[in-house]
Amino acid sequence: MHKRNRLFVSIALVYGLLGGLIAIVRLIDPSLIPGNVPRAHGHIMLLGFILMMIYGIALHVLPRFGGFPLYSEPMADWQLYCANAGLPLMIAGWLGWRDMLVMAGGVLTYGAIVLFGLNMILTVRTKSRTLPVQ
Amino acid sequence: MKIELIVSGCCPFCLEAEKVWRAAAADHGCEFSVMDISRAEGAALAQRLKLQTVPALLIDGTLRAVGVQTPEEALTLLQPQRQEAHDRMQQMGLGFSPDNRWFILAAQAYLMLAGLGLLMNGSFLSDDAARPAFLHLFTLGFMLFMIYGLASHMLPRFTGNPIREGAWSWLQMGLAHGGVIGYAVGYLAGWPTLIVVGAVLAWLSLAVFAYRVWPVLWPTAS
Numbered sequence: 391m392h393k394r395n396r397l398f399v400s401i402a403l404v405y406g407l408l409g410g411l412i413a414i415v416r417l418i419d420p421s422l423i424p425g426n427v428p429r430a431h432g433h434i435m436l437l438g439f440i441l442m443m444i445y446g447i448a449l450h451v452l453p454r455f456g457g458f459p460l461y462s463e464p465m466a467d468w469q470l471y472c473a474n475a476g477l478p479l480m481i482a483g484w485l486g487w488r489d490m491l492v493m494a495g496g497v498l499t500y501g502a503i504v505l506f507g508l509n510m511i512l513t514v515r516t517k518s519r520t521l522p523v524q
Numbered sequence: 525m526k527i528e529l530i531v532s533g534c535c536p537f538c539l540e541a542e543k544v545w546r547a548a549a550a551d552h553g554c555e556f557s558v559m560d561i562s563r564a565e566g567a568a569l570a571q572r573l574k575l576q577t578v579p580a581l582l583i584d585g586t587l588r589a590v591g592v593q594t595p596e597e598a599l600t601l602l603q604p605q606r607q608e609a610h611d612r613m614q615q616m617g618l619g620f621s622p623d624n625r626w627f628i629l630a631a632q633a634y635l636m637l638a639g640l641g642l643l644m645n646g647s648f649l650s651d652d653a654a655r656p657a658f659l660h661l662f663t664l665g666f667m668l669f670m671i672y673g674l675a676s677h678m679l680p681r682f683t684g685n686p687i688r689e690g691a692w693s694w695l696q697m698g699l700a701h702g703g704v705i706g707y708a709v710g711y712l713a714g715w716p717t718l719i720v721v722g723a724v725l726a727w728l729s730l731a732v733f734a735y736r737v738w739p740v741l742w743p744t745a746s
Contacts, residue, residue, distance in 0.1 A: 391679075391682045391683045391741075396683070396741045396742070399675070399679070399737070399741055400738070400741050400742070403730075403733070403734040403737065403738070406730050406734075407727070407730055407731060407734060410723070410726065410727040410730055411727065413723060414720065414723045414724055414727055417716075417719060417720045417723055418720060435663065440667060440671070443671055443675065447674075447675070447678065447679075447682075450682055451678070451682075
């Protein structure tokens with residue numbers, strides 16, 4: 391498994407634990423963490439835990455299942471950078487009530503989503519490389 | 525599978541046995557070696573096994589036969605080991621282990637429970653007090669359990685590294701069930717303490733999952 395894909399899965403676990411932890415802290419005492427905590431929790435879990443887990447596993451299996459090598463390794467690398475630059479900015483924006491940070495983080499996160507989507511479309515393709523049996 | 529043939533340089537039958545077993549080992553992908561009792565290593569082995577005659581055959585270190593075998597007899601002798609190797613491969617195959625099977629099955633049950641929110645509230649993300657219960661039945665109950673089952677199954681196969689199994693996976697499952705049920709029931713019944721307990725249990729299940737999966741991803745670091 392490529393190191394980048396293992397990083398995606400590992401970072402997903404870290405975000406999952408972080409997102410769960412801030413939700414628990416908020417349940418115990420809502421005043422302990424400032425900002426829009428429910429929104430930060432929701433996005434940490436969905437974009438940080440679920441999506442990065444999917445990124446890591448899909449980048450590994452979809453090329454194999456599709457029968458073609460990954461279209462672009464640099465695109466997947468930049469996807470990792472964008473996703474992990476974007477989400478912390480969004481979290482900082484929500485917890486610090488800074489809309490500009492949320493917007494900047496959102497753009498980077500969306501950039502990662504587009505990079506992943508295009509890379510997968512160009513990797514999986516509509517037709518198999520397998521030749522018909524004569 | 526390892527096949528060892530103990531021979532003697534002055535034994536005319538040993539050459540014939542070597543031909544048979546070399547061919548059988550090649551056919552079945554077995555490791556094959558010949559040891560001469562005139563050498564120290566072969567003599568020590570023959571003494572340990574109390575051998576009275578050569579050629580002698582060892583399969584995976586166990587004395588299985590003496591004398592010269594035909595190719596058919598060789599196949600018969602290899603059969604139990606081949607079956608054992610096949611059984612081991614089945615355990616390492618694509619089928620779910622029992623714990624992962626239960627994770628996947630439980631995920632479907634939670635999905636159906638989460639779907640009840642659609643019927644009861646008219647929307648999956650309603651604005652009433654029960655929203656977190658059904659939302660988390662979907663996210664914690666369905667999505668998280670699917671990740672638990674599929675990731676625990678696939679990641680060891682992707683990386684070639686073993687995952688912590690046994691009590692750890694069942695502990696993770698118990699914590700996750702307690703977490704999801706506690707959280708949902710807490711919201712539906714209006715018991716804040718149960719909500720917190722459920723959230724903590726769900727978080728602990730994720731911590732156990734991370735503990736199990738980390739050495740799969742980073743074997744040297746662990």
